[in-house]
Amino acid sequence: MNMDTTHDTALQLGASSLRIGGQAEIVLCASLFYFRLPRALWRERMEQVKACGYNAIDVYFPWNYHELEEGRWDFAGERDAEFFLRQAAEAGLWVVARPGPYICSEWDGGGLPAYLFAKPGMFIRSAEPAYMEAVKRWYDRILPLLAKYEANRGGTVLCVQLENELDFYDCPDPAAYIAALRDLALGGGITVPLIACAGQGGLREASGLVDGVVPTCNFYPNDRDPAFEDKAASYERRLAELNLPLLVTETNRSHFLLRRLLSCGAKLLGPYLQASGTNFGFTNGTNNWGDPLAFMTSDYDFRGMISPEGHLRPEALEGRLLRRVIRTYGDAIAEAVSAPAAEIAGLERNAGEPAGGALLERTLRLAGGGELLFLANVGGEAEAVTLRLADAAGGARSIPRASRLQSVPMRCAMLPAGVPLARWSVPAGTLRYATAELSDAHLAADRTVLVFHAEHEGEIALALGEAAPAEAANGAAADAASATASAMDHANGTAANAANPADALAAEAAATASHMTVQALDGELVFHYKAVPGQIASATLVLAGGRRLTLIGLAREDALLLAGIGDDGSLSFRPPADYDDAPRVLRVGWTRGDAEPARPLAAEPAVPLPAAEPLEAHGVYRGFAWYRAASGLPEGKRAEGLLLRHGADVVSLYAGADYVGTVAPGGGSRYLPAGDAVAIGAGESLTARVEIWGHANFDDPRLPGLRLNSLKGLAGLTAVTAKWRLTSNWRVRRMRDRALLPELLGPDCDDAAWPIVAFGGWLSPDHPAFEYYRRRFVADGTADAFTLRFQGIQAIARVFVNGAAAGQVHPFDPYVDISAFVRPGEDNLIAVFLERVLGLPAGDVLLYEGNASREWTLSACEEAGLLEHAERLAAGAAAAELPVELAPGGVAWLYGTLPEEAGGVPGGWRVRAEGSGLKLTAFLGDTIVGRLWTAGGASSSRPVFSGGDQASFYLPGPWLREREDGSRLTLLLEAVETGEPGRLERLTFVPVGEPKKRTEEG
Secondary structure (H helix, E strand, O other): OOEEEEEEEOOEEEEEEEEEEEEEOEEEEEOOOOOHHHHHHHHHHHHHHHHOOOOOEEOOOOOOHHHHOOOHHHHHHHHHHHHHHHHHHHHHOOOEEEOOOOOOEHHHHHHOOOHHOOOOOOOOOOOOOOOOOOOOOHHHHHEEEEEEEEOOHHHHHHHHHEOOOOEEEEOOOOOHHHHHHHHHHOOHHHHHOEEEOOOOOOOOHHHHOOOEEEEEOOOOOOOOOOOOOHHHHHHHHHHHHHOEEEEEEEOOOOHHHHHHHHHEEEEEEOOOOEOOOOOOOOOEEEEEEOOOOOEEEEOOOOOOOOOOOOOOOOHHHHHHHHHHHHHHHHHHHHHOOEEEEOOOEEEEEEOOOOOOOOOEEEEEOOOOOEEEEEEEEOOOOOOEEEEEOOOOOEEEEEEEEEEEEEEEEOOOEEEEEEEEEEEEEEOOEEEEEEEEEEEEEEOOOOEEEEEEEEOOOEEEEOOOOOOOOOOOOOHHHHHHHHHHHHHHHOOOOOHHHHOHHHHHHHHHHHHHHHEEEHHHHOEEEEEEEOOOOOOOOEEEOOOOHHHHHEEEEEEEHOOEEEEEEEOOOEEEEOOOOEEEOEEOOOOEEEEEEEEEOOOOOOOOEEEEEEOOOOHHHHOOOOOOOOOOEEEEOOOOEEEEEEEEOOEEEEEEEEEEOOEEEEOOOOOOOEEEOOOOOOEOOOOEEEEEEEOOOEEEEOOOOOOOHHOOOOOOOOOOEEEEEEEOOOOOEEEEHHHOOOOOOOHHHOOOOOOOOOOOOOOOOOOOOOOEEEEEEEEEEEOOOOOOOOEEEEEEEEEEEEEEEEEEEEEEEEOEEEEEHHHHOOOOOOOEEEEEEEEEEEOOOOOOOEEEEEOOEEEEEEEOOOHHHEEEHHHHHHHOEEEEOOOEEEEOOOOOEEEEEOHHHHHHHOOOOEEEEEOOEEEEEEEEOOEEEEEEEEEOOOOOOOEEEEEOOOEEEEHHHHHHHHOOOOEEEEEEEEEEOOOOOOEEEEEEEEEOEEEEOOOOOO
């Protein structure tokens, strides 16, 4: 692999080094996504990110956010990606640009346009020509913007990422695919380095290790994993062999973990989603965080430093502190090399102390001399420890010497050892060690101020007056010698009479110390202080020529709030962010309009379909759709329920005007009993209201709807006339291996001698066990649809009907449609090849018989179409007050006008919804600001939700003030529980960005 990034680019990479314009840097990079924030807040968030200590942002560019349908592009207004890049440049933030084509990001389809999924023979995320032609059309739009704002050309784009975590996907040839993307990027004018991130450590699988593409790492460990440094350091060594640094483009948000990564030599730290946002509109993804299915919330928040509405969280203080530490050491830490801590230090647990989670795994060897030891605690209790430091003579010393060192859970202290003080204008001095972290240095004309902090106690050892290194300039050794003399001249009588110059310095420091003690030990000055919140400990030494060295010791909680250091050593602090989350009473006048639940909301006439086909095949990529069909039952037949085939994402079923139920099958099948009040007969009109929550952003085979290229809608409806339990009386044959034998699957096989057991009931000593099961049934002669359900199966079963392969079932998708292989009115053979592990159950076998629906039509609408319906219904709306209640399956609009004072809150409002059995789609003006699904009863089919708060939505302040329709709040309510009404109890309005009023005492 050839990766030359040393010339003709603002970003230069080498083994253990990252340079920007020739300057070594540690890059702290926060995810910040323009497509999840109102345009009016982009700059504000950038300034917040900078204030939190970060000097870079990473940003995805979602293809499907800009190509709304094939060939229709939008880069204006809220989608103005160029304006975002210009704002980042003006804010002075470096940019890691991530244009995909696939981005993941829990975004609809991972950013891939859904029209791709409907194209026959399209192989996404591969070098296949048809896909690459589509990618080129996207790259032709986005790459010129990135090139225009490259750091080489006056902007701040440092690098461009190709693809995203390709090692999670079954790409047939990663090298060919990444090389093809590389060639498009270079042809599109990109000159900064190209990178490709590995999601699960597969550098080759993610980047192909092709020339010209830098592999980077995404790590999402348990933050307390005691073995994590071993893993990260192994990647650092592997990349160093390629003359590249460890670049961590995604990881968890805790600065505890970021510090551990820094200890392993990471030069770019990119915690994912330090600045949260909102999935406005129909942009949410669906993914596999719900074992297996989860819907992403509109609130896109993983509890990073900045909330979706812009509130700073405590982790923001940790970011500021880490940046201050990095800034204090400067080039020394930016050019540092990671090494095992055991090479210079060891960790000892104090006698009588219980063992805890303290770790000392890595050290950074600072450029110019000295070490930073990383003392981390991955346990749950504080632990007193001692460090053994090697010395130049080959011996070792134990520290601390005059105090206790406490390792605190979820803290990773960066402790200096042997660091030259010359970098802070104290020539020939050495910071021998400190059990407090050095976070700040301030250099004034006549004073050096070093600020340390600790959790409990801090101990700082200095060596002053030693001979300067041979390469030191400007007479450093002479200055150091005169420093001792100067200190003695100013000392009191005890110091003047001291035989040891260190004793004289100790006496001088003691005379100017506050809450800090000092003593001379073995030729060093050892300072000690108790870390008392609210108390500043300090000591000052007078050096040669009158220069002063002031040491300040703080409690860690005070250091987090340190805002500035004066030339005289005075400190200023900022108060912690504290927001008023008390709800306000907003007088919203509500009106309500009820819709006919089974009637489509779309204004456009329905189009006929030959069958129930995927929505994407008809240009429906987001929003709601309505399938309508006739039951297909023969005269005289009545259905006891409906079987939905391959439905996604949310499907609500009606027979005539009667509500049957709502399910979220994840692309699988689901049976809904009709209930006593619902009669389904011949020719009955059936309606399926389908909402696309979002296309999968990840590829998972456990459910059809979790495949990255999955399609939405449904594949059919069966009016079920009979349900049979076929669990008993299967003939079984045990096998020794997984080899499939066709002669055992067809009707010609003589199975008369096989034992007869319940399905999966053969007690086998084999693990795994491989077994054939065979059973016959006579199909109803008036039915034309047949489905098997292996209820409760914990195995893998391959199903054959009359010798033909019908499909496979497993615990996550236990249904298989066998209609095409069944002979109605005749005897039929079911054969199953079953693979079981450790005797897990195979479940009950159920057969659903019935008739397929026919005479299909389809209609659909997105935001604009939904609001058109709301406006048509508004004329007849009646005054309403909360709580409101809808009958099961009911659909209604609530219309509200926010009072004028709502726009007076700069940040807007967080609105919390309380209720039960409801889906709620909230519009502010013409934009969906939230999609919620309240909890239901015991029979609720509500899926798992992940990503953020599922009980609230955000009303951005700029939209309230700047848009003509900014005071209009419109809610679409759907009652989605069977047998229970849907209720919206209340909406609670909480102001955003309002500081909490402080009392005189507080």
